[in-house]
Amino acid sequence: MSEKILSRNFGVKDSHTLKVYRETGGYTALAQALGREPAAILDEVKKSNLRGLGGAGFPTGMKWSFIPKNHSGPVYLVINADEGEPGTFKDRYLLERDPHALIEGMIIAARAIKSALGFVYIRGEYVEPWRRFTAAVREAYDAGYLGQGFDIVVHRGAGAYICGEETGLISSLEGKKGWPKVKPPFPAIKGAFGQPTIVNNVETICCVPHIINRGAAWFAGLGSKTQGGTRMYSVSGRVTTPGVYEESCAITLRELIERAGGVSGSGRLKAVVPGGSSAPILAAHEIDVVMDVDGLRNAGTMAGSAGVIVFDDTVSIPEALMVVARFYAHESCGQCTPCRESTGWIYKMCHRIVEGKGRKDDLDTILDVAKRGAGTTICAFYDGAVGPYISYIEKFRGEFEALCQR
Amino acid sequence: MPKLTIDGKEIEVPAGTNLIEAARRLGIEIPHYCYHPGLSIAGQCRLCMVDIEKTPRPTIACNTPATDGMIVHTQTDRVKETRRSIMEFHLINHPLDCPVCDQAGECWLQIYYMQHGLYDPRMKDEKVHKPKAVPLGPHVMLDAERCILCSRCVRFCDEVTQTGELGIFNRGDHSEIGLFPGADLTNKYSGNVVDICPVGALTDRDFRFQVRVWYLDTTKSICPGCARGCNIDVHVNRRRPHHAEGRRVARVKPRFNEDVNRWWMCDEGRYGYGFVDAPTRLVLPVRNDAGETRELSWGGAIAAVVDALGRTPADQTAIIASPKLANEDLFAIKTLAEARGIRQVGFRVPPPEPGYEDDFLIRADKNPNTRGAELMGLDGKVDKILNEATAHRVRSLLVFEHDLFDTGWRESDVRSALEAVDTLIFVGPNGSRTSDRAHLALPASAWVERDGTFTSFEGRVQRFRPALGALGEAIPTWEIVGRILAATGAPVTATRAEHWFRALAAGVPAFAGLTYQSIGDTGAMTAGTAPQAPAEAKA
Ligand SMILES: Cc1cc2nc3c(=O)[nH]c(=O)nc-3n(C[C@H](O)[C@H](O)[C@H](O)COP(=O)(O)O)c2cc1C
Ligand code: SF4
Ligand code: SF4
Numbered sequence: 001m002s003e004k005i006l007s008r009n010f011g012v013k014d015s016h017t018l019k020v021y022r023e024t025g026g027y028t029a030l031a032q033a034l035g036r037e038p039a040a041i042l043d044e045v046k047k048s049n050l051r052g053l054g055g056a057g058f059p060t061g062m063k064w065s066f067i068p069k070n071h072s073g074p075v076y077l078v079i080n081a082d083e084g085e086p087g088t089f090k091d092r093y094l095l096e097r098d099p100h101a102l103i104e105g106m107i108i109a110a111r112a113i114k115s116a117l118g119f120v121y122i123r124g125e126y127v128e129p130w131r132r133f134t135a136a137v138r139e140a141y142d143a144g145y146l147g148q149g150f151d152i153v154v155h156r157g158a159g160a161y162i163c164g165e166e167t168g169l170i171s172s173l174e175g176k177k178g179w180p181k182v183k184p185p186f187p188a189i190k191g192a193f194g195q196p197t198i199v200n201n202v203e204t205i206c207c208v209p210h211i212i213n214r215g216a217a218w219f220a221g222l223g224s225k226t227q228g229g230t231r232m233y234s235v236s237g238r239v240t241t242p243g244v245y246e247e248s249c250a251i252t253l254r255e256l257i258e259r260a261g262g263v264s265g266s267g268r269l270k271a272v273v274p275g276g277s278s279a280p281i282l283a284a285h286e287i288d289v290v291m292d293v294d295g296l297r298n299a300g301t302m303a304g305s306a307g308v309i310v311f312d313d314t315v316s317i318p319e320a321l322m323v324v325a326r327f328y329a330h331e332s333c334g335q336c337t338p339c340r341e342s343t344g345w346i347y348k349m350c351h352r353i354v355e356g357k358g359r360k361d362d363l364d365t366i367l368d369v370a371k372r373g374a375g376t377t378i379c380a381f382y383d384g385a386v387g388p389y390i391s392y393i394e395k396f397r398g399e400f401e402a403l404c405q406r
Numbered sequence: 407m408p409k410l411t412i413d414g415k416e417i418e419v420p421a422g423t424n425l426i427e428a429a430r431r432l433g434i435e436i437p438h439y440c441y442h443p444g445l446s447i448a449g450q451c452r453l454c455m456v457d458i459e460k461t462p463r464p465t466i467a468c469n470t471p472a473t474d475g476m477i478v479h480t481q482t483d484r485v486k487e488t489r490r491s492i493m494e495f496h497l498i499n500h501p502l503d504c505p506v507c508d509q510a511g512e513c514w515l516q517i518y519y520m521q522h523g524l525y526d527p528r529m530k531d532e533k534v535h536k537p538k539a540v541p542l543g544p545h546v547m548l549d550a551e552r553c554i555l556c557s558r559c560v561r562f563c564d565e566v567t568q569t570g571e572l573g574i575f576n577r578g579d580h581s582e583i584g585l586f587p588g589a590d591l592t593n594k595y596s597g598n599v600v601d602i603c604p605v606g607a608l609t610d611r612d613f614r615f616q617v618r619v620w621y622l623d624t625t626k627s628i629c630p631g632c633a634r635g636c637n638i639d640v641h642v643n644r645r646r647p648h649h650a651e652g653r654r655v656a657r658v659k660p661r662f663n664e665d666v667n668r669w670w671m672c673d674e675g676r677y678g679y680g681f682v683d684a685p686t687r688l689v690l691p692v693r694n695d696a697g698e699t700r701e702l703s704w705g706g707a708i709a710a711v712v713d714a715l716g717r718t719p720a721d722q723t724a725i726i727a728s729p730k731l732a733n734e735d736l737f738a739i740k741t742l743a744e745a746r747g748i749r750q751v752g753f754r755v756p757p758p759e760p761g762y763e764d765d766f767l768i769r770a771d772k773n774p775n776t777r778g779a780e781l782m783g784l785d786g787k788v789d790k791i792l793n794e795a796t797a798h799r800v801r802s803l804l805v806f807e808h809d810l811f812d813t814g815w816r817e818s819d820v821r822s823a824l825e826a827v828d829t830l831i832f833v834g835p836n837g838s839r840t841s842d843r844a845h846l847a848l849p850a851s852a853w854v855e856r857d858g859t860f861t862s863f864e865g866r867v868q869r870f871r872p873a874l875g876a877l878g879e880a881i882p883t884w885e886i887v888g889r890i891l892a893a894t895g896a897p898v899t900a901t902r903a904e905h906w907f908r909a910l911a912a913g914v915p916a917f918a919g920l921t922y923q924s925i926g927d928t929g930a931m932t933a934g935t936a937p938q939a940p941a942e943a944k945a
Binding site: 160162177182184329330331332333334335336337338340341342343344345348349352359365372373375376377378 | 447448449450451452453455463464466469487488491492494495496498499528529530531532534554555573574576577578579580581
C-alpha cells in the first residue's frame with residue numbers, strides 16, 4: 001500500500017477546516033512557493049511528471065507552459081470539479097474532506113501561470129462538496145490566503161456531463177449553453193471570456209502543494225516512469241468494499257481490485273471498466289495491467305478519470321451497454337452531427353437488442369456507426385462513447401448474439 | 407499571403423482565409439452546412455472534412471486557415487467515406503418529406519445526398535419526433551424535424567441582427583431550434599434565416615406552398631424599397647401561372663454584393679413587391695372627364711398630353727417627378743422639361759411619417775433613387791408647385807408615381823391644388839387617389855418589368871433588369887416621356903433604357919463615363935462619390 005498523500009487527512013476529524021489543515025502542515029507549501037519565481041514553480045511541476053487526473057492525462061506542467069508569454073490581459077485558472085464521468089467520485093471526497101488542499105494548490109498554480117482569478121466549477125448535484133468548499137474559501141479569505149492578488153469564484157453547474165469537458169465548462173462558465181468549443185484555439189491561448197485559461201482537475205491541483213513541499217523527484221518517484229504521484233481510484237460495482245483508494249499510478253488493476261476487497265456478487269470477475277464509463281472495457285483475463293496513463297493506453301483502454309467499475313459474471317454486458325448508451329444519448333450536447341445523431345441511434349439499437357428484438361446485423365451496424373463517427377467530432381465526448389460501444393460488443397459479442405435471434 | 411496546394415492546384419490566398427474559401431477560389435467545392443461566410447465559425451456539421459498532409463485525421467476545412475505550404479486533398483477515399491457517414495448521420499432522423507417540402511429542389515440535403523451520400527439507409531428504428539409547422543414570427547415557419555441543427559439561424563440572430571430570438575434547446579438528438587420564452591422572430595431582417603437555412607426547416611410563410619422552385623426564373627435586380635439599393639434576385643413564376651393565383655413574382659432573395667448588402671436584405675424590401683401584381687395596377691391609358699372614364703390608345707393618350715402641354719405656357723406647367731423612378735426615366739423627364747422650358751420641376755415629397763432607419767441596411771428614405779434625382783438637378787420645391795397650383799398659376803401638372811394624398815401634406819391642401827389645375831396628368835404603375843383625379847392616367851411598367859438603374863444614397867448606380875412582361879398596355883416611364891417628346895417634335899432616338907442612360911452619362915457630369923457594362927452586376931460609383939464602408943453587422 002502506498003503512502004497516502006492526497007487522502008492523508010481523510011480520516012481526521014474536521015479535516016475540511018482551516019485549523020486542521022494547518023495543523024497537518026497545510027499552507028506551508030504556499031509559503032515556500034511565494035518565495036519562488038513562477039518559472040521555478042512551473043519547472044518543478046514539469047519535473048514531477050504530474051499528469052492531468054481529470055481524464056485526458058495531459059502533462060500538467062506542459063499545459064501551463066502554453067500560456068502565451070507576452071499576454072498582457074488576465075489569465076484564468078479554472079478548476080474542473082464537475083466530476084460527471086460515471087464511476088468517478090474522488091473529487092467529491094477531496095472537496096468535502098480536504099478543500100484547503102485545492103485552495104492552496106490553486107494559489108500556487110496561479111502564481112506559476114500568473115493568474116489573479118480562479119474559478120471552481122462544481123457539479124450541480126454536489127451540494128455538500130460545494131458547501132464545504134465555499135466555507136473553506138471564506139476561511140482562506142479571512143486568513144488572508146485569498147484576496148492577496150488571487151481570488152476564487154465558485155460556480156455551480158446544473159448537472160450536465162458535457163460541462164465537464166473543458167471547453168463546454170468554459171462556455172457554461174461564460175453563461176452560455178455548455179457547448180464545447182471548436183479547437184483551435186485551445187483554452188491556454190483563448191479560453192474563458194476570450195483570455196488564456198488553464199483548466200485543471202481538482203485532484204491534479206491538489207497534488208501541487210505536495211510537489212512544492214517535497215520536491216519533484218519525490219513525487220515522480222511515487223508513480224510510474226511516465227506518470228508521477230499517486231492517484232485516487234474510485235472503485236465501484238461488484239467489489240466487497242467500494243470506495244476511493246489512493247494508490248500509486250504503478251499499481252495493477254488486479255492489485256487494485258484486491259485492495260477493494262476483491263470481487264463480490266458471484267465472486268467471479270467478468271470484466272472491468274478501468275477509467276470511467278468512457279474507457280473501453282477489459283475482460284477478466286486483461287487485469288494484469290499497470291493503471292497509469294501509458295499502461296492502460298497500451299492495453300487498448302484508458303486511465304481516464306480512474307473510475308474503476310467491476311462486473312462479476314452475473315452482469316449482462318448487453319444490458320450494461322444499453323445503460324451506458326442511454327447515458328451518452330442523454331448527455332450528448334447535440335452540437336455536432338455524428339455524436340448527436342448516432343448516440344441516440346445506437347441507444348435505440350442497444351435497447352432493442354436487450355428487449356430481444358435485435359437483428360443480427362444490428363451489431364455490425366453499431367460497430368460501423370461508432371467507428372465512422374469516431375474522431376470526427378468537436379470534443380472527446382463521442383470518442384468516449386465509442387470506447388464502450390466497440391469494446392463491449394467486440395469482447396462480448398456472443399452475449400449480444402444470443403439476444404439477437406432475428 | 408500563404409500559398410497552398412489543394413487537389414494538386416496551387417493558390418495564394420490572403421492570410422486568414424479558410425480552406426473552404428481557398429478551395430472555392432479554385433472552383434473546388436467543399437461541401438458544408440454550418441459554415442457561412444457571413445457568420446462565425448461553428449464547426450458543428452462536420453461535413454467539410456478534408457485531408458491535410460501530415461495531419462493524422464480528416465480536419466474540418468471551415469476552421470482551418472490556409473498556411474504556407476499546406477497540402478490539402480478534398481477527394482481522398484477517407485474524406486469521401488467521412489462525408490458519406492456524415493450525410494447518413496444528418497439524415498437518420500430526417501422525415502424525408504421532400505414531396506411536401508418547399509425546399510425541395512434547392513435543398514442541400516438533397517444535393518449533397520446525391521453528390522456525397524448515396525448509401526443504403528440502415529436506420530430502422532423510430533425517428534425522433536419534433537414540432538412541425540411552428541410559426542416563429544410573421545414571416546418564418548419552422549419544421550424542427552427537418553432541421554439539421556447547423557445553428558446558422560441562431561448565429562444570424564445573435565451576430566447580425568443581435569436580437570437573439572432563437573436558440574437550440576434540449577440536448578442530443580432531442581435538440582431543437584426554438585424561440586426564447588417571450589420572443590418572436592420579429593426582427594426586421596427575419597427573412598434572411600430562410601435563405602441561410604440549408605434545408606426545409608425554415609420556410610417563408612409568404613412563399614410556402616405557392617409554387618415549386620423549379621418552375622421559377624431568376625432575374626438580377628435592385629430592391630426599390632429604400633435608398634440602400636440592396637442587390638436582389640427576383641424569382642418569378644411564368645411557367646405555372648395557375649399555381650399561385652396569378653401572382654407572378656414568387657419571391658425576392660438577396661443577391662450578394664460585398665459593398666452594399668453582402669448576403670442580406672430587410673423584410674420590408676423582401677416582402678414589398680406586392681404592388682407589382684396588385685389590383686391597383688394601371689393597365690390602359692385612360693381619360694377621366696367629369697367622372698366619366700374613357701380608355702385611350704397610346705397614340706390618343708400621347709396626343710392628349712401634347713395637346714395639354716401645347717395649351718399651357720411653360721411657366722404654368724409643372725412636373726412632380728418621383729425618386730422611385732429610374733435614372734433613365736428621370737433623365738427623359740429632365741430632357742422634356744428642358745425642351746419645353748418647364749422650370750417648375752421637383753420630386754421630393756414629404757413622407758406621411760418619418761421612415762425607420764437603422765445602422766445596418768435600412769434607410770429612412772424609402773425611395774431607391776433620391777440621389778439620382780438630386781444629381782440630375784430635379785430638386786425643385788414641390789410645396790411651391792402645390793401652392794402655385796392652388797393659386798391657378800400652374801395649369802398643367804404632371805405627377806409621376808406619387809399618391810399626393812399619401813404624404814406629409816394635408817389632404818385638403820392637396821385636394822384644392824389638384825382641383826385647381828386644368829390638366830392633371832398621372833404616370834405610374836399603380837393607381838391611387840391621385841390617379842383617380844387625373845384627367846389623363848398613363849400606365850407605366852413596374853420596375854421588375856423593365857430595364858433601368860437606380861442611384862443609391864451613397865452614389866452607387868445599380869442596374870435592374872426585366873423579369874416579367876409588362877401588365878396590360880403599360881410601358882416604361884422613359885418610353886412614355888420619350889413618346890411625348892417625339893410628339894412635340896423633339897428629336898428622340900432612344901428606343902431602349904440603355905440609350906437614355908447613354909444620354910444621361912453624356913449630359914450629367916456625375917454620370918460621366920458610366921455605361922451598363924461598367925455598372926455590371928455590382929454597380930459603379932457616380933463621379934465624386936466614394937463607396938462607404940460595406941454594411942456591417944449592427945453595433
Ligand atoms: C465528455 C467529457 C467530460 C469530461 N468531464 C470531466 C470532469 O467531469 N472532470 C474533469 O476534471 N475532467 C473532465 N473531462 C476532461 C477535461 O476536458 C479536461 O481534460 C480536464 O479537466 C483537464 O484537467 P487535467 O489536465 O487536470 O486532467 C471531461 C472530458 C470530456 C471529453
Ligand atoms: S462530440 Fe458530442 S458532446 Fe462533444 S461537442 Fe459534439 S455533440 Fe457535443
Ligand atoms: S432551422 Fe435551418 S438554419 Fe436553423 S439550425 Fe436548423 S437547419 Fe440550420
